[in-house]
Amino acid sequence: MFKATIHRLEDGSGALLLPREMLDSLDLQVGDEFQIIETDDGLILKPIRHDSHERQMNAARVVMDKYEAGLQQLAGRLGC
Numbered sequence: 001m002f003k004a005t006i007h008r009l010e011d012g013s014g015a016l017l018l019p020r021e022m023l024d025s026l027d028l029q030v031g032d033e034f035q036i037i038e039t040d041d042g043l044i045l046k047p048i049r050h051d052s053h054e055r056q057m058n059a060a061r062v063v064m065d066k067y068e069a070g071l072q073q074l075a076g077r078l079g080c
Contacts, residue, residue, distance in 0.1 A: 029059070 002022045006014040023029070028047060037044040049055075064071060 029055075031058075 002019050004016055004018055004022075006016050009015055018028070026047070033048040035046040035048060037046060
């Protein structure tokens with residue numbers, strides 16, 4: 001079980017922060033979208049899974065941006 005808190009934003013709206021462990025266990029990333037379903041017992045958050053190819057390309061871009069210098073050095077050593 002995970003706990004989360006709604007935080008007030010400057011415009012008066014709220015933001016629900018999900019714990020890193022939950023994001024990791026559900027394979028979620030910043031920017032992922034959810035459907036919010038209201039039931040008699042509470043809320044259901046259901047991830048909206050977009051095209052998996054687009055998701056994989058975005059993940060690859062994040063890695064390439066993070067390790068750009070190392071990848072450039074490696075490419076130079078390999079003569080690319």
